Amino acid sequence: MHAVGRRRGAIILGLLPALLIYVIFAILPILQSFYYSVMEWDGFSDMTYVGLANFKEVFADPLFWNSVKNNIYVVLASVFGQVPIALFIALLLNRKLKGLKIFRTIGFLPVVLSTVVISLTWSLIYNSEDGLINELLRSVGLESWALNWLGDTNLAMIAVCITVIWQFVGLYLIIFLAALQNVPEEVLEAAKMDGASEWTTTWKIIVPMIWDTIIVAVILCIAGSLKTFDLIYVMTHGGPSHSTEVMALYMFNETFSQLQYGYGSAVSVLIFFFSLLLIYLVNKIFGKKMI
Amino acid sequence: METVVKSELDQKTIKPKRKLSLKRVLIYTTLTIFAVVNAYPILWMIINSFKSEQEFQVDQFGLPDTFVLENYVNAWNTANFGVLFKNSIFICLAATILTVLIGAIASYFLSRFTFKMNKVVYTFFIFGMLIPIHATLVPMFILIRNLGLLNTPVTLIFPYIAFHLPITIFILTSFMKAFPKDIEESAVMDGCGIFRIFWSIILPMSRPALATVIILNFIYNWNEFSFALVLINDPALQTLPLGLASFAGQFTTNYGAQMAGLTMSLIPIVAFYLLLEKEIVKGMTAGAVKG
Numbered sequence: 179m180h181a182v183g184r185r186r187g188a189i190i191l192g193l194l195p196a197l198l199i200y201v202i203f204a205i206l207p208i209l210q211s212f213y214y215s216v217m218e219w220d221g222f223s224d225m226t227y228v229g230l231a232n233f234k235e236v237f238a239d240p241l242f243w244n245s246v247k248n249n250i251y252v253v254l255a256s257v258f259g260q261v262p263i264a265l266f267i268a269l270l271l272n273r274k275l276k277g278l279k280i281f282r283t284i285g286f287l288p289v290v291l292s293t294v295v296i297s298l299t300w301s302l303i304y305n306s307e308d309g310l311i312n313e314l315l316r317s318v319g320l321e322s323w324a325l326n327w328l329g330d331t332n333l334a335m336i337a338v339c340i341t342v343i344w345q346f347v348g349l350y351l352i353i354f355l356a357a358l359q360n361v362p363e364e365v366l367e368a369a370k371m372d373g374a375s376e377w378t379t380t381w382k383i384i385v386p387m388i389w390d391t392i393i394v395a396v397i398l399c400i401a402g403s404l405k406t407f408d409l410i411y412v413m414t415h416g417g418p419s420h421s422t423e424v425m426a427l428y429m430f431n432e433t434f435s436q437l438q439y440g441y442g443s444a445v446s447v448l449i450f451f452f453s454l455l456l457i458y459l460v461n462k463i464f465g466k467k468m469i
Numbered sequence: 470m471e472t473v474v475k476s477e478l479d480q481k482t483i484k485p486k487r488k489l490s491l492k493r494v495l496i497y498t499t500l501t502i503f504a505v506v507n508a509y510p511i512l513w514m515i516i517n518s519f520k521s522e523q524e525f526q527v528d529q530f531g532l533p534d535t536f537v538l539e540n541y542v543n544a545w546n547t548a549n550f551g552v553l554f555k556n557s558i559f560i561c562l563a564a565t566i567l568t569v570l571i572g573a574i575a576s577y578f579l580s581r582f583t584f585k586m587n588k589v590v591y592t593f594f595i596f597g598m599l600i601p602i603h604a605t606l607v608p609m610f611i612l613i614r615n616l617g618l619l620n621t622p623v624t625l626i627f628p629y630i631a632f633h634l635p636i637t638i639f640i641l642t643s644f645m646k647a648f649p650k651d652i653e654e655s656a657v658m659d660g661c662g663i664f665r666i667f668w669s670i671i672l673p674m675s676r677p678a679l680a681t682v683i684i685l686n687f688i689y690n691w692n693e694f695s696f697a698l699v700l701i702n703d704p705a706l707q708t709l710p711l712g713l714a715s716f717a718g719q720f721t722t723n724y725g726a727q728m729a730g731l732t733m734s735l736i737p738i739v740a741f742y743l744l745l746e747k748e749i750v751k752g753m754t755a756g757a758v759k760g
Contacts, residue, residue, distance in 0.1 A: 188663045189578050193590060196575035196634055200597065203609070203631030208600050210608035221611065267503055270496050283746055284504045287511070290742045290749070292692035294710035295731050298717045299514050308724060310513055313529045348507070352750055405601055408694040412714050426603040433607050434699070446604035453601060 211450070214443035221439045232444035242445070244420055245428035246452075248335060252424060253403040253456070255339035256346065261395055263343070264350035269380060271351075272358040282355065286348040293345070297412035300341045304328045328414055331421040338410055338422050345409070346402065350395045357391035358384070393464045397457050404453045425449050511735070518728035525724060540729035548716035548730055549704065557691060557709040559622065564629035565686040569679065571630065572637035577667045579638065580645035581653065591642065597635035602695055610699050620703045628696045633689055637682045640752075644678035645671060681752030684745055691738055709734050 215232055219225040236242050267285065271278055288296065303310040304327035312324035327337040361384055369379045385392075407426040410416060416423035416431065423431070426449060433442025517525055518540055519533040544550065579591050609628060610619075618624050648671070656666050672679070697711040707715070713734055717727050742749060 185582070185663065186584070189582055189584055192574045192578040192664075192667075195571045196594070196638070197590070199571065199627060199631050200594065200634050203612070203627045204597050204600060204605070204634075207605035207608035207612060210612070211604050214608060267500070270500060275493075275496070281500050281504055282750070283743070284508050286746075286750060286753075287739075287742065288507060289753070290688055290738055291511075291735065292694070292710045292713075292738070294692075294694050294714050295734055298713060298727065298731055299510055301717075302514065302724060302727065303510055305724075308526065308529070310510070310529065317530075344506070344510075349753065352753055405603060407603055408710075411698075412694075412717075429603065430606065439607050439611070442607050446601075446607065450601055450604045454599075 208450075211443045211446045214440050215447045217440040217443075219440045220437045225440070228440070232441050233448075235441065236444050236448065241420060241423070242425075242428060245423045245425045248422060249404060249406070249424040251335055252339060252342060252406050253400055255343055256399045256403040257396055259339070259343035260347050260350050260399055261392065264347050264395070265354055265385075265392070267347075268351050268354035268358055269384070271355060282352070285351050288345050289348040289352075291345075293408040294412050296341065296345055297409045300337075300344075301328065301413050304337050329418055331418050334414055334418060334422045338413060341413070342403070342406065342409060346399075350399070353391060353395055353398075354388065357388040361387050393460070396464070397460055400456050400460060401453055404449065404456070425452070514728045515732050515735075518725065518732045520725065522723075522725055537725075540725035541733065543723070543726040544716075544730035544733065547720065547726065548712055550712075550730070550733060552705060553707060553709045553712040553734075556622075556706060560625050560629070560708060561687060561690040563623075564626045564633075564690045565683060567626065568630045568633050568637055568686050569682055572634050572682065573641055573672065573675070573679070574667065575634075576638050576641035576645055577671050580642045581648075581671070591638075594635050594638045597632065598639070600632075602632060606695060606699050609696065613700055620701060620706060622706060624700050624706070625693070625696055625708070628700070629690050629693065633686050636685065640682050640685075641675060641678055644675055648674060677751075680745075680748050684741075684749050684752050687741065688738070688749075 214225075216227060216229055217225040218228045218231070267281075271281060271285075275281075302308075306312065306324075306326035306329060309327070311327065315321070315323045325333060328334050365383060365387070366379060369383055374382070405426060406424050407430070410422050410424055410427055411430070414422045416427045425445065429442050429445035429449065432438055432445065513529070516532060517529060519536045519538070521537045521539070524534060524537075575594070579587060579594075613619050613624060613627075618627070652670065652674075653666050656670055661669075692710060693708070694710045694714070697708050698714075701707055701711060704712075704715075713730060716730055720726055
């Protein structure tokens with residue numbers, strides 16, 4: 179009895195630090211988000227309960243829907259940009275090649291870099307006067323193609339999406355490479371013996387075998403794109419005239435520059451549910467094929 | 470007879486070889502394009518950080534005529550890089566060490582002991598991987614303010630630990646679970662206490678998984694931006710990503726200094742990456758595929 183009691187004490191003692199910090203600084207804030215979302219509050223004076231008024235106001239704001247639309251652009255660009263490119267390169271790298279390691283190392287490099295560094299570097303690349311892209315266009319005589327990439331409301335979103343794709347292709351590349359290494363060699367050899375072309379082997383055998391991983395990558399991609407904030411905050415601040423504003427940025431601007439803590443929390447709650455909904459939908463759509 | 474067979478053999482060996490080499494050329498070309506697109510933006514920035522403003526205007530694509538270090542001196546002095554590096558190193562190391570230590574103890578009890586709430590506590594921790602950081606920014610700001618922790622050297626450590634405990638516990642628990650069941654028995658016979666077993670048996674055995682979580686935590690903490698943006702506004706306490714963002718915002722036209730600043734901030738994380746590339750890739754796949 180005594181020993182059991184002491185063990186229980188040890189268990190509690192061992193789990194306590196982790197639980198305490200985790201509950202106070204991760205669980206409590208997300209719960210408070212829900213609480214603040216039904217309040218009208220500037221962060222300093224007294225709170226007043228307003229029910230779902232904040233949510234009604236959010237839904238009535240065209241700028242919110244504009245940020246949802248922009249967020250969907252980022253999701254689409256990521257899913258249809260990052261995943262296919264990463265899969266294609268991973269399939270190319272999945273053979274006995276010289277220098278494979280170098281390609282893998284370079285491929286993953288952007289993933290390790292800080293988003294702030296990436297955003298600032300790409301801002302310089304897109305710069306309308308001395309940027310790399312415009313310099314390149316001028317040097318090959320396409321002067322008229324040199325544009326103000328981040329300053330044009332029609333182009334800014336495309337420019338941002340290209341950077342997003344560039345940043346994370348490497349992550350999915352590594353995930354796919356790991357999955358491809360788990361495809362048993364015998365299966366591929368058997369296919370070769372049966373005279374299957376590489377094309378057939380890839381589409382009929384390899385891709386179905388790593389299908390689960392592809393779905394996981396798509397889900398990660400969606401969840402990640404909904405969180406896009408740092409990159410756009412540094413590159414454009416959501417501008418010009420809200421053309422690159424995504425949900426997290428809309429929330430940030432409304433909360434901290436207008437001091438509407440209740441309203442901002444309502445947007446936070448919506449972001450939370452929006453990502454759960456999208457992930458659920460992806461599971462539902464691809465769920466059948468997975469069996 | 471013999472010659473016929475031989476020539477047939479020759480044909481057989483030559484033909485696939487030729488086909489293969491054309492394919493190889495295509496594969497290598499594609500991979501090289503991918504590598505250039507991946508690495509060139511960073512290289513372009515590093516190379517141009519050594520050019521004088523005039524040389525940058527005239528030629529962006531060549532190597533610098535003479536390596537100008539003036540940009541570096543400018544950036545170091547105006548952006549207070551010494552302070553930024555010091556802050557980033559302190560916060561990154563403290564948060565990483567604490568997360569791994571606290572997480573390892575929790576993982577030890579969760580993986581090696583059976584008690585009533587075991588599964589519940591584990592799931593509760595893992596749930597944290599689903600919490601979108603941006604949905605917690607507002608309550609986190611208020612919480613930290615109410616705790617009197619706003620703008621102190623330790624402000625960022627708490628949210629960093631809380632938000633990285635889930636992935637840390639996830640990786641360490643699955644690793645420790647795989648150890649054989651009787652591993653602690655002889656130690657108990659020798660009169661070892663529970664915490665002694667953890668420290669001198671479990672921890673050393675978990676070295677590969679520890680390496681993974683240390684690396685993941687280090688990269689996350691080094692690059693983190695959103696919490697730093699909201700919780701820190703004293704320039705003396707800024708971390709590197711935060712300092713870089715405000716530095717670039719103030720010196721929009723001094724490209725040389727900007728690029729020098731970005732290059733300097735790249736050095737630690739790129740060195741870290743190249744040094745530990747193999748472990749990082751292993752860790753990212755373990756964490757990302759399942760997370």
